[in-house]
Amino acid sequence: YAVRTDQHNSKWLSEPVFVDAHVIPDGTDPNDAKIYFFFKERLTDNSGTTKQVHSMIARICPNDTGGQRSLVNKWTTFLKARLVCSVMDEDGTETYFDELEDVFLLETDNPRTTLVYGIFTTSSSIFKGSAVCVYHLSDIQTVFNGPFAHKEGPNHQLIPYQGRIPYPRPGTCPGGAFTPNMRTTKEFPDDVVTFIRNHPLMFNPIYPIHKRPLIIRIGADYKYTKIAVDRVNAADGRYHVLFLGTDQGTVQKVVVLPTNFSASGELILEELEVFQSNSPITTMKISSKKQQLYVSSDEGVTQVSLHRCHIYGTACADCCLARDPYCAWDGNSCSRFYPTGKRRSRRQDVRHGNPLTQCRGFNLKAYRNAAEIVQYGVKNNTTFLECTPKSPQASIKWLLQKDNDRRKEVKLNERIIATEQGLLIRSVQDSDRGLYHCIATENNFKQTLAKINFKVLDSEMVAIMTDKWSPWTWASSVRALQFHPKDFVGAFSHSEMQMINQYCKDSRQQGQQREEAQKMRGDYSKLKALINSRKSRNRRNQLPGS
Template sequence: MAKSAVLQVVIGMLFHSSCVLGSSQPMPRVYLTYEELQATQTSQHHSVSQYPMDYRILQMDEDQDRIYVGSKDHILSLNINNITQESLTVFWPASSSKIEECKMAGKDPTYGCGNFVRVIQPYNRTHLFICGSGAFSPVCTYINRGRRSEEKVFFIDSKTESGKGRCSFNPKVNTVSVMINEELFSGMFIDFMGTDAAIFRSLTKRNAVRTDQHNSKWLSEPIFIDAQLIPDGSDPNDAKLYFFFRERLTDNNGNTKHIHAMVARICPNDIGGQRSLVNKWTTFLKARLVCSVMDDDGTETYFDELEDIFLMETEKPKNLLVYGIFTSSSSVFKGSAVCVYNMADILTVFNGPFAHKDGPNHQWIPFQERIPYPRPGTCPGGAFTPNILTTKDFPDDVVTFIRNHPMMYNPIYPMYKRPIVLRTHADYKYTKIAVDQVNAADGRYHILFLGTDRGTVQKVIVLPSNRSKNEALILEELEVFKNHAPVTSMKISSKKQQLYVSSEEGITQVSLHRCHIYGAACADCCLARDPYCAWDGRSCSRFYPTGKRRKSCVEKEPWELKQ
């Protein structure tokens, strides 16, 4: 193993020139097959069946040291220290009558007519709220997980109830969800035919609220990617719930459909309007996310198919970073890109001009007339609206404005106005992202873990370059699944220094670092440039900032090691 790893490092050095941002297929410093990764004893794999089960990691509970996973007909509770130990499983199939109805409707008996778990949310200190596709008849229930992990409690604790408005009927259609104060907010399709997309609040003692139905200004054939509650200032009433998705928009002639990456937001305390938008969001706004590259001739090539989102918290909430994976699958250009956005820039766009269609060609222009007060999209009871306690108190012109002008005029551009990682004409595409923040000897680094559609995970570090661009080095590429099944979900635990990856094959847990694989010499260790690792005088091992002074592996440039 050591000789193989060193050879891989040497190969990586030879291909160093191909690791520059924007190259098509850069070489990883170390590539480990599934068997080689197992031999390092830094990974574990778990599945409940030898057959594909469509595992989706949906919820991490670091307080109880558990990770909850939804799959076909099963909900798993796994030990995040070692997913192969103390695993708990609940078998939750669809009813036989619903399975027969599903088959009679012509749906796929294997990949459609099961109960594919798509919602796992913490409801309170002891229970999870779970929803599944229910053989194209969504169902929900509660699972008792106990108060402490040592209790090893995990069982269904209620009758099933309808999952309509909480989970998509079709398991191949994404469902995203967030639980806030025992209320469920979902982005999904609300009907059997998959034509009515909605952002919906349910499981509430208040009235249910949703997006305006069949209004393409609001949602146009969306594919939901993620949802996150993000603070906006110090007042909790000003916090917004952001939904990330991609949608298909028609051109001005109503013919060609273009895919755009979007981010929308609502106020969780929105209860709808009094006379207009009754039981509909009165705070819904959306903006376009741009991830593109500028060619030498000045043309802009867009990566519009948003695949995944990861939020990286910083010391200041307004400087929160949003990492996104984007792909492009046009007939002339294929590739993947990672763009990173600053929350301050996102807020600037949502505080900027609204989009308005005007003129004979119905072109988008900034809305330049009077904007009603309070500004559309402002939350009631917040810092800017202390005297307006509910959305039913909004003036009619505010509600009417939102209904007709939900779109912001300016798009949201990434930091540096370009991707930080770019892969074109590669034989794979990125599907998922997780990011860790590492304190190395020479500073702080963000390490990207990028899942691919060929069942591998790349560990990537982005370094400043002298060419006014960034240099993206693939430190490792790991085969985390034996049969190369595409990565469908990833969660990271910086506390445990572990990454959890799912596919239809199962779940793989892998350590964030394997310093010993880089080689037995100081030069091998430093050439790897892995911020997790450092030379301790005897071997390449994990770097701890609080320990004694050691040389970080990113501290020296390769040419400095030749002396």
């Protein structure tokens, strides 16, 4: 025979969509273990017109065989509670991420300290986003041991049930620590069975740790679909690393960082594009033994290493700033960190990511500086000074130094615009010339990413020197004076001629590159079949919202 929920009873289930299920111990007696079901359902509000989506947790006893006279072949231990993942606005209103998408249980030696990670999305067409909420199993069990919900009054308002609770408490498993003499649910008294049929809902909702999400993504072009969590031992403690699958076929690797006693921060370490067709991630499993993450979608199954330390570059500072608990600087490269290793040269600082304390003696001074390059701009034209930070957490500041004077911060306006890739200068002026320094700051660590000696050329002079079809023809028409090119060139100083020659050389090279690119584009269709390898994006160039 089969045991099931009470059919056609919307108090128990209302258009449910089940997400996951887990058997979880409850105390030391194995008979007290519960099966927890994670699902979402559509509930009609008190007016009877609007349906709202609620995420829920229900639980039953594995040894539930149904009732003797009532609820025959139906669960006699079925209880449920609302699972809340929300943000509180300044005016006190609560905005819900109401659709549960996936659940991951991070188990420990003590079942009561198990953490439940949940991915939630919004059902609203106005407010769109994803969130990760984390729950203590002990908080979940406290709600199930708390007051039952009871509808009362003409508006059927939910209130805590104030009447007598029958014994044994509804939801208790037979043969457990509290009911050692009851061998089966068929021995439950009738009032216990009747009570649970009419009061399956707990009054208190289940809130996450700190009553707010750990991660929120709003306004992004993706939604989270799956989650897997790994517990990683690092030099300065134990960290949780989250692998978050999206509906765009990518996986984000995120480390949870302690910020203070009442909150935690999060840092995207890396984003991997594991499926090229943007196929949503449907399953993710971690193999601790093989140190692999197995990912599936409708397109297929693939595997990704939990740690790819080589992507953080070849410098100690980059390895330290990455703050990846899997990785450490070993004196020569960024490599896998083993907590049992005794090598003194290993450098790792996940909590603070401070290269100043970790990377002394590893050519830090040379790393923090950048080689000077020369770049030319034409007056009244637009130019771009390129500088891309290695990390989305880094802040960028541009400084300008003129004629060996002290450096001053570049004043941004409608003409001079800072972008994520560099500095855009519209309508270049003579006053823009000088030595530009692109300074990145992350965790109070400053580094010069680019040093550009910017020189300004006169637009008329450049037009004359680069005119292929009618060189110097304008000269003969000016006041009927005859000019020879050599006479004209003699009007410029040696340094000015060097600048013009360099500008012309750069222009020719860019033209040749464009021609080669055009030629390559014709052969691209032949190459496309070969370019089918998996792409990855290092978090050092990846923004959280992208």
